[in-house]
Amino acid sequence: GAVVSQHPSWVICKSGTSVKIECRSLDFQATTMFWYRQFPKQSLMLMATSNEGSKATYEQGVEKDKFLINHASLTLSTLTVTSAHPEDSSFYICSARNTGTSGSSYNEQFFGPGTRLTVL
Amino acid sequence: LAKTTQPISMDSYEGQEVNITCSHNNIATNDYITWYQQFPSQGPRFIIQGYKTKVTNEVASLFIPADRKSSTLSLPRVSLSDTAVYYCLVGDISDSGYSTLTFGKGTMLLVSP
Numbered sequence: 001g002a003v004v005s006q007h008p009s010w011v012i013c014k015s016g017t018s019v020k021i022e023c024r025s026l027d028f029q030a031t032t033m034f035w036y037r038q039f040p041k042q043s044l045m046l047m048a049t050s051n052e053g054s055k056a057t058y059e060q061g062v063e064k065d066k067f068l069i070n071h072a073s074l075t076l077s078t079l080t081v082t083s084a085h086p087e088d089s090s091f092y093i094c095s096a097r098n099t100g101t102s103g104s105s106y107n108e109q110f111f112g113p114g115t116r117l118t119v120l
Numbered sequence: 121l122a123k124t125t126q127p128i129s130m131d132s133y134e135g136q137e138v139n140i141t142c143s144h145n146n147i148a149t150n151d152y153i154t155w156y157q158q159f160p161s162q163g164p165r166f167i168i169q170g171y172k173t174k175v176t177n178e179v180a181s182l183f184i185p186a187d188r189k190s191s192t193l194s195l196p197r198v199s200l201s202d203t204a205v206y207y208c209l210v211g212d213i214s215d216s217g218y219s220t221l222t223f224g225k226g227t228m229l230l231v232s233p
Contacts, residue, residue, distance in 0.1 A: 004163075034220060043207070044164070044223040093163045097218070107213045109221060111156075111163035 002028045004096045006112035013084055014120055020080045021115045023094030030096035033077040034109070035069065038091040050077040084119045091116055124208045129228040138195045140227050142208030145189050150212040151219075153184060153191045158205045158226070167206070168193070195229075203231045 003026040013019050023033055031052045036044040048069055049057040056069035068080040077096075081088055095111040125143040132138045144153065152171050156164035168175055170182040170191070181194040195202060205226040211219040 006163075032218075036223075043225050046220055046222065049220060091161065095163070095221075107218065108166065108169075111165070114161065114163045116161065 002026070002096075002098055002108075002110045004094065004110045004112040006092075006094055006115050008115060009113060010116040010118075012118045012120065015085050016083055018080055018082045019084055019117060020078055021092055021094075021117075023077045023079070023096065023112055025075045025096040025098075025110070028096070028098045028110075029074040030077075031074060031099045032097040033071060034095045034097070035067075035077075035079050036093045036095070038093060038114075044093060047079075052077075081117065084117070086119045089117055089119045123210055123222055124224045126206075126208055126224060126227045128225060129230065131230050131232065132198055133232050134199055135197050138198050138202075138229060138231075140193045140195075140206055140208075140229070141190055142193070143190045144208070144210045147188050147210050148212065150214055151210045152213050153182065153188075154209045154211070154221070155180070155182065155193045156207045156209065158207065164207060164223075198229075198231045200231050200233065203229060205229070 005024045007022045033050040035047045037047050038044045046059050047062045050069045050071040052071045058064045066082055071077040091114050093114045095109045097109050154169040155167040157167050158164045168177055168180045168182045170184055172184050175182045183192040205228050207223050207226040209221050211221055
């Protein structure tokens with residue numbers, strides 16, 4: 001199946017700093033990527049939809065100025081957590097929708113391995 | 121209003137068949153049913169997807185009745201490594217109506233020796 005990578009896989013930062021997380025679709029084009037957040041023992045919560053070449057669409061309650069999303073190419077979306085605080089500590093997962101070519105995985109969403117963010 | 125409802129947890133033993141049922145009473149005409157598996161500290165992994173009747177792949181089967189208001193994921197002969205959380209999701213995967221995936225609480229499957 002298609003592969004989605006995330007970098008870094010884990011990060012520890014001080015309160016007040018900004019952290020950038022990258023999400024890449026390695027072998028397919030993804031005009032749409034999604035960012036989720038998952039707290040311990042909870043389900044994934046959709047934060048925003050990242051659209052290549054346009055502004056991201058944020059879910060209700062998610063601060064767009066705090067969670068900056070950039071989708072500058074068909075294979076890369078970045079999430080920047082600005083002025084991170086301990087309550088932002090979570091597992092951040094991206095997924096990419098395969099919109100490159102038709103086929104068995106066309107329009108299927110593939111998930112990255114996640115990024116563990118710990119804010120001290 | 122929750123789109124899907126699943127049991128919170130299930131227990132099984134190695135070698136048994138496990139069936140996890142998901143309710144999606146408000147499923148729309150263009151919605152597909154997709155199941156994902158998630159291990160701790162990993163991203164969800166696609167298991168199977170279907171629209172109606174039965175779908176089978178190398179790891180699971182998916183049974184969908186005619187009214188499509190529920191679906192059952194069947195895992196044959198589970199092993200310890202199948203211990204994970206299983207999510208049932210419904211959504212439109214067409215080009216014109218593509219919808220975001222909304223995760224419910226999932227089912228925690230625990231397989232014991």
